[in-house]
Amino acid sequence: MMLLNLTIFDIIDIFLVAIILFQLYRLIRGTAAFSIFLAIFFIYLFWLVVKALNMELAAALLGQVIGVGVIALIIVFQQEVRRFLLVIGNKYIARSRFSFDMFFPSGKKGSWIAREVEEIVRAAESMASKRIGALIVIGRTSRLDIYAEGGEILKAKISAKLLETIFFKNSPLHDGAVLIEDGQIMAARCPLPITDQISIPSHFGMRHRAALGVTEHVDALVIVISEETGHITIVDTGNVTENITPHELRQILLKEKI
Numbered sequence: 001m002m003l004l005n006l007t008i009f010d011i012i013d014i015f016l017v018a019i020i021l022f023q024l025y026r027l028i029r030g031t032a033a034f035s036i037f038l039a040i041f042f043i044y045l046f047w048l049v050v051k052a053l054n055m056e057l058a059a060a061l062l063g064q065v066i067g068v069g070v071i072a073l074i075i076v077f078q079q080e081v082r083r084f085l086l087v088i089g090n091k092y093i094a095r096s097r098f099s100f101d102m103f104f105p106s107g108k109k110g111s112w113i114a115r116e117v118e119e120i121v122r123a124a125e126s127m128a129s130k131r132i133g134a135l136i137v138i139g140r141t142s143r144l145d146i147y148a149e150g151g152e153i154l155k156a157k158i159s160a161k162l163l164e165t166i167f168f169k170n171s172p173l174h175d176g177a178v179l180i181e182d183g184q185i186m187a188a189r190c191p192l193p194i195t196d197q198i199s200i201p202s203h204f205g206m207r208h209r210a211a212l213g214v215t216e217h218v219d220a221l222v223i224v225i226s227e228e229t230g231h232i233t234i235v236d237t238g239n240v241t242e243n244i245t246p247h248e249l250r251q252i253l254l255k256e257k258i
Contacts, residue, residue, distance in 0.1 A: 116158045116183055117253040123163035124223060124232055125246040133174075133227030134167040135207045137192070139181040140256070142218035148179055151190030158185055167225075177210065193217060211235040221256060223249070 024037075047062040120136070127134050137144065152173060156162060158180065166173045166188050176189040195212035204212075211222040215235050222235040231243040234252060244252075 113254065117250060119158050119160045120163070120180075120223070120253060121246050121250045122160035124225060124249055126160065126164055127167060127225050128230045128232050128246075131227055131230040132164070132167050132169065132225065133207060134163070134223070134225040135177040135192070135210060136163070136223040137177050137179050137190075137211075137214055138221045138223070138253075138256075139179065140219045140221065142220060144179045144181050144186060144218065144220065147177070147190045147192060147214070148187035151176055151179070151187040153187050154185050156185045158183065177214075208233065208235070208240070212238060212240070221252075 043062070044066060047059065047066055050062060051059045120138075124134070124136075137147070162185065163178065165171060166178055166185075168174060173188040177192050178188045179186045179190055192210040193213040193216075194206070194209045195216060197212060200209070200212065205226070205228070207224050207226070211224045211233070212235055214220060215222055215237055219237075224233040224235060225231070226233065229243075232246070232249055234241045234244060234249070
């Protein structure tokens with residue numbers, strides 16, 4: 001009978017809560033915060049049971065704990081809260097830029113994309129064969145300026161030779177990431193945030209951890225080339241595809257319309 005009293009607003013309410021919980025789960029899964037979240041959830045569930053059984057002393061004690069729960073959650077999950085807000089601000093709000101191409105397309109974009117993709121693939125294939133470690137972040141809807149500030153601003157044309165030169169181990173720019181945005185190499189030697197996930201393969205080095213970390217904060221596609229194995233890895237929104245071929249990399253980049 002209670003189902004008959006459901007309104008459209010109740011359904012929307014349930015749907016929104018489900019989305020929030022699912023996004024929270026995606027943000028904290030595989031981290032130490034997930035265990036803490038489960039502990040807090042069971043404490044809250046136990047408080048509901050105690051309250052329903054009219055156990056006044058236990059209910060009052062747990063009620064005080066629940067009363068300051070919001071502040072405690074913000075303190076305990078400060079990194080996850082920050083990440084959640086960054087996801088909302090960067091991943092789901094596309095950059096709005098006025099361009100006459102929106103109304104008068106030039107028809108050159110497709111060839112430009114193919115040329116830039118080919119340069120990136122050539123560089124990745126060459127560095128992989130020589131086992132030169134590399135970390136390339138390609139921005140999509142998110143701005144990468146926040147990470148460019150810690151590196152060297154280049155604003156250079158994308159070319160395979162330039163990328164190889166940057167990541168050559170004796171180069172002063174090889175340590176860190178290259179940021180690609182708006183069809184150009186925006187910056188090099190950029191520090192990236194390291195993921196705090198604990199359930200990642202043990203063979204992942206700092207480049208892979210940094211690639212995971214940056215995709216947890218912004219909407220970007222990251223190419224990682226392992227110095228130890230020479231394998232090419234793609235990281236996208238926390239999902240890792242290892243040991244891909246140059247042809248597969250080319251298809252991924254063309255599909256993304258980078």
